[in-house]
Amino acid sequence: MSLVLIAEDSASIRLLLRRRLEMAGYDVIEAHNGDDAVSAIEATAGDAAPDVVLLDVQMPLASGTEIMDRIKGIRPDLPVIVVSGMPGLGTSEVWQHADGRVSKPIDFDDLLGQINALTSGLPRP
Amino acid sequence: MVEREHLEGVLDHVPSALITLDDDMTVLYRNRGGETLTPTIEPGRDIWDCLRPIVNEEKIDRMLLREERVVFAARPDLPLLEWLMNPERLPDGSRILMAWDADILDEMVQRRITFVVGASHELRSPLTALLGFAEILNLEADSLSPPQAEAAEVILENAKHLASLVDDILDLTRNSFGELRLDLEEVDIVPIVCSVAETLRPQIEARAQTLEVDNAPDLPVIEADAHRVRQVAVNLLQNAHIHSPEGATLRISTALEGEHLTMTVSDDGGGLPFKDPEEAFLEFERGETDTQKRITGAGIGLTITKGIVDLHRGSIAVNSEEGVGTSFEVSFPLDREKARRDTFSGSL
Numbered sequence A: 001m002s003l004v005l006i007a008e009d010s011a012s013i014r015l016l017l018r019r020r021l022e023m024a025g026y027d028v029i030e031a032h033n034g035d036d037a038v039s040a041i042e043a044t045a046g047d048a049a050p051d052v053v054l055l056d057v058q059m060p061l062a063s064g065t066e067i068m069d070r071i072k073g074i075r076p077d078l079p080v081i082v083v084s085g086m087p088g089l090g091t092s093e094v095w096q097h098a099d100g101r102v103s104k105p106i107d108f109d110d111l112l113g114q115i116n117a118l119t120s121g122l123p124r125p
Numbered sequence B: 001m002v003e004r005e006h007l008e009g010v011l012d013h014v015p016s017a018l019i020t021l022d023d024d025m026t027v028l029y030r031n032r033g034g035e036t037l038t039p040t041i042e043p044g045r046d047i048w049d050c051l052r053p054i055v056n057e058e059k060i061d062r063m064l065l066r067e068e069r070v071v072f073a074a075r076p077d078l079p080l081l082e083w084l085m086n087p088e089r090l091p092d093g094s095r096i097l098m099a100w101d102a103d104i105l106d107e108m109v110q111r112r113i114t115f116v117v118g119a120s121h122e123l124r125s126p127l128t129a130l131l132g133f134a135e136i137l138n139l140e141a142d143s144l145s146p147p148q149a150e151a152a153e154v155i156l157e158n159a160k161h162l163a164s165l166v167d168d169i170l171d172l173t174r175n176s177f178g179e180l181r182l183d184l185e186e187v188d189i190v191p192i193v194c195s196v197a198e199t200l201r202p203q204i205e206a207r208a209q210t211l212e213v214d215n216a217p218d219l220p221v222i223e224a225d226a227h228r229v230r231q232v233a234v235n236l237l238q239n240a241h242i243h244s245p246e247g248a249t250l251r252i253s254t255a256l257e258g259e260h261l262t263m264t265v266s267d268d269g270g271g272l273p274f275k276d277p278e279e280a281f282l283e284f285e286r287g288e289t290d291t292q293k294r295i296t297g298a299g300i301g302l303t304i305t306k307g308i309v310d311l312h313r314g315s316i317a318v319n320s321e322e323g324v325g326t327s328f329e330v331s332f333p334l335d336r337e338k339a340r341r342d343t344f345s346g347s348l
Helices: A011-023 A034-043 A064-074 A092-097 A108-119 B002-012 B032-037 B047-051 B057-065 B103-139 B146-176 B189-206 B226-243 B277-281 B288-292 B301-311 B336-345
Strands: A003-007 A027-031 A052-056 A080-084 A100-103 B017-021 B027-030 B070-073 B080-089 B095-101 B185-187 B210-215 B222-224 B249-257 B260-267 B315-321 B325-333
Touching: A003 A011, A003 A034, A011 A027, A011 A108, A011 B103, A027 A034, A034 A052, A034 A064, A052 A064, A052 A108, A064 A080, A064 A092, A080 A092, A080 A108, A100 A108, B002 B032, B017 B032, B032 B095, B047 B057, B057 B070, B057 B080, B057 B301, B057 B336, B103 B146, B146 B301, B185 B226, B189 B210, B189 B226, B189 B249, B189 B260, B222 B226, B222 B325, B226 B249, B226 B260, B226 B301, B226 B325, B277 B301, B277 B315, B301 B315, B301 B325, B325 B336
Parallel strands: A003 A027, A003 A052, A052 A080, A080 A100, B210 B249
Antiparallel strands: B017 B027, B017 B095, B070 B080, B080 B095, B185 B222, B249 B260, B260 B325, B315 B325
């Protein structure tokens, strides 16, 4: 099954995303901030490498735009779905350039549909 | 002639900008204050063309068509101004637009917007977790005891309600300061109405109410914000559902009426709990019987609905009779541009 990297600073929302994604049959790895997410992408390859990233665009340390640029610099093909508590305000650039987008509170039918669309056709079983 | 010179001398010493406009929105006159404060608004030009490069269209609509006070600078390097269109016409039919320094006011407005936007963002994270886990509990309701499953359902319902309140308060604040914007595209209203009806049908039928949907065939598309049109349909239908008794019939319909496309939501319930139905559009206004019957709702849904319809240059009318029912008719112009000109030169 596809592997999803969750980059989210709130422990409750990381747990929520993990539960819902695992219920839908996805494997999950977690990052607590943008830097950790970038490190996780740099450190993994093959089966251990994520197929899609869920990126909270309002996390401490670095801006969502910066993190997305760094992710795309390492793996331009890796789809990034941005998660925002305030779409259209301050996050418009990253919001526009993302491969997918969901706003909080999260509509999981929508999110799972987007992940499925972005990961279907991948070689991973 | 002496009188005219005297008058112009007086106008030039008023420390505000005074601008007059004719029926076609052409700038006729600008006093000396206007030369300093609003140099971008030049006599002989269309006021709309002067304003469009400096301020969003929704704000221009609020100022010129709805005669509301708005705040913006005539150029980024110039002071912030408060603008107001005088509703009275001069004897020759022209209108007066006034603008004056608004620095202090703007700072207060900005603080309030920043506060509400920040608060709404801060509330959204815990809400996401609350709502998300409540959904998980409901998905796994089979493994809960009946009282636990019932509790999980109540938590979910209330978390959803809280989420929509946070959205509404943000929309209301943006709207009251002219910061609510439309994302315009060509919109077919019929699929939106159908989708809203099907989304709300389960909760409507759960109270033994009947829902009728009636769309006129071959309706043209309108220039609108699809997400906001949906919000209008949801607010009106939800409102009819909540305020009608069990067994009531609710109806949502669309039609073409002259140069407008209408969406009507009606019910055969108890009528609105207001002496004047227009009161329903006021912020946080709830009828007495609402409070008595403990009907939930903050009384802001209809205020936002009216704000959204106004932004579309449309109108909303309400008819309500005790014991007969209530009907809200929203009217969207087929041609927004024409609606703008008609409203400006229209009925005053």
